[in-house]
Amino acid sequence: xxxxxxxxxxxxxxxxxxxxxxxxxxxxxxxxxxxxxxxxxxxxxxxxxxxxxxxxxxxxxxxxxxxxxxxxxxxxxxxxxxxxxxxx
Amino acid sequence: xxxxxxxxxxxxxxxxxxxxxxxxxxxxxxxxxxxxxxxxxxxxxxxxxxxxxxxxxxxxxxxxxxxxxxxxxxxxxxxxxxxxxxxxxxxxxxxxxxxxxxxxxxxxxxxxxxxxxxxxxxxxxxxxxxxxxxxxxxxxxxxxxxxxxxxxxxxxxxxxxxxxxxxxxxxxx
Numbered sequence: 001x002x003x004x005x006x007x008x009x010x011x012x013x014x015x016x017x018x019x020x021x022x023x024x025x026x027x028x029x030x031x032x033x034x035x036x037x038x039x040x041x042x043x044x045x046x047x048x049x050x051x052x053x054x055x056x057x058x059x060x061x062x063x064x065x066x067x068x069x070x071x072x073x074x075x076x077x078x079x080x081x082x083x084x085x086x087x088x
Numbered sequence: 089x090x091x092x093x094x095x096x097x098x099x100x101x102x103x104x105x106x107x108x109x110x111x112x113x114x115x116x117x118x119x120x121x122x123x124x125x126x127x128x129x130x131x132x133x134x135x136x137x138x139x140x141x142x143x144x145x146x147x148x149x150x151x152x153x154x155x156x157x158x159x160x161x162x163x164x165x166x167x168x169x170x171x172x173x174x175x176x177x178x179x180x181x182x183x184x185x186x187x188x189x190x191x192x193x194x195x196x197x198x199x200x201x202x203x204x205x206x207x208x209x210x211x212x213x214x215x216x217x218x219x220x221x222x223x224x225x226x227x228x229x230x231x232x233x234x235x236x237x238x239x240x241x242x243x244x245x246x247x248x249x250x251x252x253x254x255x256x257x258x259x260x261x
Contacts, residue, residue: 019220057237084235087219
């Protein structure tokens, strides 16, 4: 095996889906194993290949706080996909 | 009390729950003889939306985050405008037309601060609270509303949230 990851090992991240994304994903949450050093953007890209029509306006929250795509994920964190919101 | 600890003495309540909203309880929570104004805002479910007859609305929330975010929104607005106390609640679950989906009570020394704070809270709720609604229509169909992409989508945080240090409320309306 010659995976050229800059770091060794993997991390586990729990992904939460809500509303329209929950329906498209067919579940409210799933666990993912990612190479250490993966970012929010890496995970979104992976999810985009698995979930049909991942809306372009989706935001991400890491451990309940909105997070940018270049945020590096750590083992055990929870990433929530936040589709366009409609509260009020 | 199931609410998490309030992050600011100005926020006496910030909750997202399936419990019906009791307006007089919200007003009682913020009222104080030192204040000259209490503004109560209720957002209610409309019968018609986009030319369709709505029979019910279902609200889904990312509960843990929504509570923290609502507390942060309330704190920022109160600090920005100098309101003394806020109680804000948002419903989850199934609501019928006429029922309140959101309730915001603000107390301030003067009416201007109370009105401005109340307005800021509801606008920020619509911009960034992780809550979604699905409308059910008279013809039996249903649909998630399009909603507002959270600013900076998966980009910049939209504001300081509970636990995040740093100055808050500096973005002026």
